[in-house]
Amino acid sequence: MASHSKSSQKTLHVGCPNIGDRQRFFDLVSGVFDRRWLSNDGRLVKELETQIARRLGVRNCIAVSSGTAGLDIAARALNMRGEVILPSFTFIGTAHALAWQHIKPVFCDIDPATHNLDPAKVEALITGRTNGIIGVHLWGRACAPDALAAVARRHGLPLLFDAAHAIDCTHGGRYIGSFGDAEVFSFHATKVFNTAEGGAITTNNDALAERLRQMRNFGFEGYDHVVELGTNGKMSELSAALGLANLESLDRFIAVNRRNYQQYRQELDGIPGVELVPYDDAERNNYQYVMVLIDAKATGGLDRDGVMSSLHACDILARRYFWPGCHRMEPYASLYPEAGVGLRLTERIAARIMALPNGETVDEQDIKRICSLIRSLVENRITS
Numbered sequence: 181m182a183s184h185s186k187s188s189q190k191t192l193h194v195g196c197p198n199i200g201d202r203q204r205f206f207d208l209v210s211g212v213f214d215r216r217w218l219s220n221d222g223r224l225v226k227e228l229e230t231q232i233a234r235r236l237g238v239r240n241c242i243a244v245s246s247g248t249a250g251l252d253i254a255a256r257a258l259n260m261r262g263e264v265i266l267p268s269f270t271f272i273g274t275a276h277a278l279a280w281q282h283i284k285p286v287f288c289d290i291d292p293a294t295h296n297l298d299p300a301k302v303e304a305l306i307t308g309r310t311n312g313i314i315g316v317h318l319w320g321r322a323c324a325p326d327a328l329a330a331v332a333r334r335h336g337l338p339l340l341f342d343a344a345h346a347i348d349c350t351h352g353g354r355y356i357g358s359f360g361d362a363e364v365f366s367f368h369a370t371k372v373f374n375t376a377e378g379g380a381i382t383t384n385n386d387a388l389a390e391r392l393r394q395m396r397n398f399g400f401e402g403y404d405h406v407v408e409l410g411t412n413g414k415m416s417e418l419s420a421a422l423g424l425a426n427l428e429s430l431d432r433f434i435a436v437n438r439r440n441y442q443q444y445r446q447e448l449d450g451i452p453g454v455e456l457v458p459y460d461d462a463e464r465n466n467y468q469y470v471m472v473l474i475d476a477k478a479t480g481g482l483d484r485d486g487v488m489s490s491l492h493a494c495d496i497l498a499r500r501y502f503w504p505g506c507h508r509m510e511p512y513a514s515l516y517p518e519a520g521v522g523l524r525l526t527e528r529i530a531a532r533i534m535a536l537p538n539g540e541t542v543d544e545q546d547i548k549r550i551c552s553l554i555r556s557l558v559e560n561r562i563t564s
């Protein structure tokens with residue numbers, strides 16, 4: 181995806197896939213073909229689950245076919261129904277996982293400092309119809325796990341985390357993966373660690389893990405005994421092979437991301453109205469998301485969309501993550517036209533933020549090109 185355009189300028193994408201050792205992947209796939217075992221709890225899926233659980237220090241890891249399938253299954257296994265509180269400032273899949281099973285998503289506003297759910301606002305939204313809370317660790321920054329756990333406990337609600345962005349990230353020194361009742365990772369191609377399509381649910385609750393495993397496989401217990409409604413959310417051996425190869429390179433991917441992020445920080449420093457979203461140096465993060473806020477009041481009127489279209493014209497495909505917020509997308513915009521009233525901070529951040537390219541295909545020269553373009557756009561605007 182780090183392609184070259186007709187002008188031979190490198191096109192830079194947000195979420196261009198990281199790919200580990202190809203030979204290792206081919207060898208693993210060759211073993212899959214030799215065994216003629218392509219799916220259904222194969223050896224590589226089990227190995228990937230074991231390695232991820234060990235890495236994150238969590239008792240159970242259940243690999244699934246996508247992050248969204250993981251959210252579907254986890255919400256159902258936690259008996260979420262009726263209404264569930266979640267942020268609107270997230271990828272649409274978080275909300276769709278609920279609506280797909282006729283659960284009403286109740287959108288809650290964010291804390292502008294963290295871009296994550298504001299626990300006090302969550303608590304204020306709880307009613308007799310509320311049956312759960314989903315926090316999202318946006319950009320891999322932990323979504324107030326302790327405060328949300330306290331709210332969930334006070335009201336007897338299940339707490340699920342969408343950890344799609346948060347592999348290898350910590351909160352209080354503890355890896356994301358064992359907070360709440362369960363957490364769901366995405367291993368989509370755009371994530372720092374990918375299995376092309378895929379994801380995982382992690383939990384320290386063994387009984388819940390057992391249920392999640394059954395639900396992922398049509399509700400089967402054993403060969404021909406179906407104990408409840410399930411779906412097909414299984415990961416294939418080919419995805420697991422890519423996952424095992426990529427996992428061996430994950431430390432390198434993160435080191436590259438971190439170095440790139442630090443360069444972005446230096447090169448964007450001092451540009452009026454351009455603010456890089458920070459990471460807490462005391463925690464681990466995977467630095468996959470280089471998020472920038474544009475304040476048009478300080479750039480001479482140049483707003484996020486203006487910066488973005490100039491970047492796109494130069495083959496730098498920045499992305500408006502997550503604009504305009506789930507509540508302004510269908511079916512939610514039609515179903516809940518008033519939802520935006522309580523989402524003032526979500527709307528403010530969603531209108532100003534964008535993601536810049538990162539990952540192993542992005543190098544020092546690319547970051548210089550991106551940042552000097554942003555600098556000259558703003559400086560020209562201010563002086564014109």
Ligand SMILES: Cc1ncc(COP(=O)(O)O)c(C=O)c1O
Nearest residue numbers: 246247248271273274344366368
């Ligand atoms: C915050 C968030 N939640 C859920 C998902 C859905 O994951 P998947 O694409 O693996 O279904 C994504 C990304 O794709 C995401 O960014």
